[in-house]
Amino acid sequence: MICRETEKKIFIYPELSMPEKEEVDEHIRECKSCEAIARTLTGLRETLLKVGTFKGNEAYNSGLTNKIMNTISGGHVSNSFIFHLETILSWSLRYSLAAVSLGLMILLFTESMTTPERGAASRTEHIDIKAMPVMDSKEFTITFKTRKAVANLRTWVKSECERICYNGDNAVACHRCERIYKRTY
């Protein structure tokens, strides 16, 4: 066995199988440099075990135990099935659910922004405002104070004229008064 191979095995000597240990021992008996490495590492390992191995209840902290038990017994934490959902749901599933929820929210938000008066718009959207006979009539521009008020154009026109022939996003036409009410802000 060459020194480089042995050196690697010396570092993990306690974890080697018996035949592997015998092989290393045999090499060490004949190789001074490897023997020195082995001696240093044995010393280090013994020292680490001496200082590292846990000793009794030095680290016991009754305050921490009470804190843990208060959290558990205080009703904040339950070991019932519903509370296991956190561990049942894998992270990939959680991310997927979050992405789907976000997508739905964006979709709903976009829908509500583009069609504020969905019901009315769907009833009249097939009408082309330019093809209508009332198009040569006067235009009437209403200026609203807030964006929210702009969305109420249809309600306003309806309350004034009672008969709406077109309801678009930016304009509402009325047959009775032959006006096109445009939104501005």
Place this chain on the structure above:
Amino acid sequence: MNYHESKIIEDAKGGDTSAFRKLVEHYQPFAYTLAHRMTRSHDEAQDIVQDSFIRCWQAISRFDQRVKFSTWLYKIVMNRCLDLFKSARYRSRQYEIDLNVHDNVHDPKGSDAPLHRQEFLEIVLKMSEQLTPKQRAVFVLRDLEDIDVAEVGNILSMSQGNIKSNLYYARKKMSELLSKIYQNTSLHEL
């Protein structure tokens, strides 16, 4: 696992908080020591131990009693520690430590006072921060806690080959770092 502990775990599985308290009282020092050796921070170790026991309580009804409770608990603690190492908060703290690591290490060459074991352990733990998280986990469990390879494998969900490989690099790095500091001091003197 003895009959007594097995009975306590059975009771805890049934929702008995006083039985679970006994488990906390018994295993808390071990869990804390492990977390502290991994994080070197009292506050972070306490948080990890608290969180680990709460997770234990939440999942104890599914605990398989063929596995040792300590192995299961250590696994939870170790996972929490490894999660912490991945966090941005910890990495920024680590950066500060890396900058100061050599400033705070006690130099025994200039001192006649014998090295204290606790002091040596502190230095070892400080040095271990230069290992990768997996190397550090293997090093702490195997060389400081003296847990056998099979159990380390169960705790870290690693194969024996992987453990040996990580141990090799961890020990090599640690011996290099420590030999720089303790050139003239025999480790047997500690």
